[in-house]
Amino acid sequence: MMSLAPMSTSEAYEAGAIDIAYSGWRPQEPLATYAPLAGDIDTDVVVIGAGLAGASLTLHLAERGVRAVTLEARQPGNGASGRNAGHVQTFLDDLEPLRAWGDRATRFVDFFIEHRNIVFDLCAKYGIDGDAAKCGMVEAALRPQRALERKAAQWKAYGYDVDVVGTPELRALLGTEHYRYGLHWREGGRVNPFLFTNGMVSAAVRMGARVYGDSPVLACTREGQRWRVRTAAGSVLTQRVVICTNGHAGNPFFPDLARTQYPLVACAMATRPLPAHVLDAINPSRAAVTQFPTGLYPMVIDGRNRLITATIPHPGRAHEAQAYFSYFLQHLHRAHPQTRDANIEMEAYWTGITANSSSVYHADFPKLYRVEDGVLALMNLGTWGNVMGPLLGMSLAHALASNRTDACVLPVEKPERVRVPRLFEFKTRHLMIPAARIIDRLNLA
Ligand SMILES: Cc1cc2nc3c(=O)[nH]c(=O)nc-3n(C[C@H](O)[C@H](O)[C@H](O)COP(=O)(O)OP(=O)(O)OC[C@H]3O[C@@H](n4cnc5c(N)ncnc54)[C@H](O)[C@@H]3O)c2cc1C
Incomplete structure (x- = not known):
């Protein structure tokens, strides 16, 4: 052997x-x-x-x-x-690729919509203590985005509770005026997977x-x-x-x-539990958050009051926990300047593999x-x-x-x-994520 x-x-x-x-x-x-x-x-x-x-x-x-x-x-x-990363996303980002499925596309979307709360439903039905919370999701952007507006209209038509929001609503949701535009999904939330x-x-x-x-x-x-x-x-x-x-x-x-498949390594990290006033500065609504369009630092707050985020590591450097935690902290400090003096420490860092069927x-x-x-x-x-x-x-x-x-x-x-199985990884790790980090740093998105 x-x-x-x-x-x-x-x-x-x-x-x-x-x-x-x-x-x-x-x-x-x-x-x-x-x-x-x-x-x-x-x-x-x-x-x-x-x-x-x-x-x-x-x-x-x-x-x-x-x-x-x-x-x-x-x-x-x-x-x-x-x-x-613990996000429970109850909508689909893009229905266009489903066109190739013909009639089955409608069946799939109907089924998805009907059972979109399956995580919460199974936890309730079987008494699963999965720290699941229907805390909703915010997609936050620095400026108006037609793609988000179209997405909200599409899913509203399907009966979803989602709204386009501007600075005042985002300030109430995320405790910052950093973001000017976004979607507030009063659907979905988080789970301990x-x-x-x-x-x-x-x-x-x-x-x-x-x-x-x-x-x-x-x-x-x-x-x-x-x-x-x-x-x-x-x-x-x-x-x-x-x-x-x-x-x-x-x-x-x-x-x-x-x-x-196109495999891609991703890393995730959790902070130590944070006091309520720090969490209030970062996310008073406690909704799950993603940044649009970069998606760089998705964030949930779990039942232990920790921030949990994920990103894609540099090629060959997936073990450099401190580097990715520093990026995250810098992002937090830019988006929520009140956190600059807060003591936010890393409790855990890990990696996992996603297996994707498309390089897009x-x-x-x-x-x-x-x-x-x-x-x-x-x-x-x-x-x-x-x-x-x-x-x-x-x-x-x-x-x-x-x-x-x-x-x-x-x-x-x-x-x-x-x-070329490595195509997605190459594009993402070598090109898209490094570019997204620069865009995020310079507030260009
Ligand atoms: C860092 C990161 C962040 C992510 N964030 C999110 C998110 O926020 N929201 C979301 O919805 N999704 C997210 N995902 C994706 C999500 O985690 C995956 O889509 C999902 O977990 C895949 O589930 P699975 O059951 O197909 O595979 P897995 O969970 O990988 O399970 C496969 C299992 O097969 C077992 N196995 C393998 N080979 C054998 C064998 N020979 N014999 C027996 N068993 C075997 C493995 O041990 C493993 O337990 C993320 C993924 C990563 C890595």
Whole structure:
């Protein structure tokens, strides 16, 4: 067997694989852990990967009484789902790319709108303590933006509670006159994605799903009409397999799936808990915030009164926590000059990988691939996983329960290799983000 050299810490940051203990979302208190698979068992559906997609799929299969076994390489929430920025965005940025889906586009958008509160609904239904809050979202800009105006009109027509706002409203929402224009979505908000993912897994287990941790899948081979999914110490014989591994890189089974995506490393950080007067200076409304059009420092305030933000690290420098925290502080001081004397310290810094289906940010939509007869992959959730993961996991579970894969709101596609997988990363890390930082520094956006 090939033995791999251990990753250095900087390599692990760069690969988005730094120990999940570094994630600011992981609580201090011990959580339920899942034992490895041992021995040979059988089931109807094997789910590979327990992130937001796999956890929701498992939960909704269990809800429908379908026998499901979930195999997770580490523990639930170990991937991007335990490492993200916590935004629950209940609208889509751009519907244009959906045109290619024909009639299915309307079905998808209707489904998305109907279930846009799925994060909050699942937390309420299953008593998941995911620190989820419907605190709304603000997209803040330095000057009027036609694209935001059009977006507000479009989603208002769909019945969304969103308004174009100017300086006085933004001052009330964000405690600053730095921004002159924006959208106030009284929809969506924040969640602790690690706790939410784990909460879905626990609920699924309570309803009969079998979940195994520390069980990386090593092989997936056909056995008659069924599939045998193997781990180091056991195997599962199953009718169907659904791969929910996000970035598939490094997986020995169906390795071509790794070529369907544009991976991008992102970093995130949390401050230590801040006193109310500092938070009031930064964000009296406590809404989730993004800057338009750069999206440089998305920000949520969590239940522990911490600021949590994310950005894209410089090429090869994902481990330089202090550098990105300094950028963030400089941004805060520019946008909220009252914070210059505040003691704002970093509590946690971590990285993760997003797997995107497009090299164009707003054209990025999740994919449902038919890999082989009986094998599907729900992946490439991009930067929308907090809502898309639970939503699409539910849709696919309902489709599988009724034996009609095409009933899923996503089109079932053939995996297509992308020509230059590193293209998105190159554009983003080398060009767009450095430019956005300069634009932000000079207030040019
Ligand atoms: C820094 C950052 C910020 C982000 N911010 C946001 C945000 O604010 N809002 C938002 O909606 N989205 C955000 N995202 C995106 C979101 O986190 C992802 O879209 C989502 O988590 C993907 O979920 P997933 O279930 O597809 O994958 P993952 O969470 O990555 O889960 C895949 C799982 O598969 C497991 N696995 C892999 N290989 C194997 C194997 N061989 N056998 C068994 N298991 C395996 C992994 O261990 C992992 O647990 C962000 C992402 C990052 C990295």
